[in-house]
Amino acid sequence: MPDQQNAQQKKRIVALISGSGTNMMALHRACEAGYINGELVGVIANKESAGGLAKAEAEGISTAVLSHKDFAERETYDVQLQALIETYQPDLIVLAGFMRILTQPITQHFAGRMLNIHPSLLPKYKGINTHQRALDAGDTEHGVSVHFVTEELDGGPVVLQAKIPVFEDDTAADLQERIHEQEYRIYPLVCQWFCADRLRLTAQGAMLDGELLGSQGYATD
Numbered sequence: 001m002p003d004q005q006n007a008q009q010k011k012r013i014v015a016l017i018s019g020s021g022t023n024m025m026a027l028h029r030a031c032e033a034g035y036i037n038g039e040l041v042g043v044i045a046n047k048e049s050a051g052g053l054a055k056a057e058a059e060g061i062s063t064a065v066l067s068h069k070d071f072a073e074r075e076t077y078d079v080q081l082q083a084l085i086e087t088y089q090p091d092l093i094v095l096a097g098f099m100r101i102l103t104q105p106i107t108q109h110f111a112g113r114m115l116n117i118h119p120s121l122l123p124k125y126k127g128i129n130t131h132q133r134a135l136d137a138g139d140t141e142h143g144v145s146v147h148f149v150t151e152e153l154d155g156g157p158v159v160l161q162a163k164i165p166v167f168e169d170d171t172a173a174d175l176q177e178r179i180h181e182q183e184y185r186i187y188p189l190v191c192q193w194f195c196a197d198r199l200r201l202t203a204q205g206a207m208l209d210g211e212l213l214g215s216q217g218y219a220t221d
């Protein structure tokens with residue numbers, strides 16, 4: 001029964017990072033605990049200084065650095081990045097604080113098996129400085145989204161969001177801390193769904209257990 005065997009096989013996950021890699025580590029721990037039917041087989045950073053690299057190495061996870069500074073063109077960087085990712089033969093690629101805009105060919109190549117976590121309630125605040133922008137706008141609620149990656153920056157179908165309150169004296173750092181707590185819950189959950197073959201990307205949008213998800217993902221209120 002090859003299908004059943006496939007379903008039980010652990011999915012190979014590659015994480016792309018630029019920074020401290022705390023989301024990457026949350027995913028790794030969730031794999032180790034058996035919460036996700038997967039294994040983090042590789043961590044790729046676009047900077048040698050990414051703090052997450054040492055964390056991954058300490059766990060015995062294969063790491064690689066592909067510096068964007070060695071490439072004049074975004075397109076040629078992405079060609080190399082795609083080839084590097086492919087060496088790990090991944091089932092799932094997770095962007096975990098990877099601060100690069102990806103070009104259309106690489107997003108197309110990995111369509112349906114690349115996820116991103118973005119610290120805003122998409123479609124609000126695509127791009128950077130999301131916490132400060134939420135504060136500047138006087139928002140009383142903020143949040144984080146996990147979505148499939150498409151060629152549109154932070155624009156692919158949302159799978160799951162988590163909301164946090166914004167209090168009067170909050171700083172961007174306060175929001176980031178509160179967001180992180182939610183990130184460590186929702187990203188592993190979405191990866192669990194994906195690795196259990198419950199979640200997929202279709203032409204209509206993200207589907208969980210055969211149901212099309214709404215524009216703000218699962219459990220939209």
Ligand code: GAR
Binds near residue numbers: 119
């Ligand atoms: C996370 O908050 C993630 O949502 C954000 O970077 C942080 C990485 O933290 N991602 C983006 O802003 C992507 N546009 P980490 O390195 O500790 O996981």
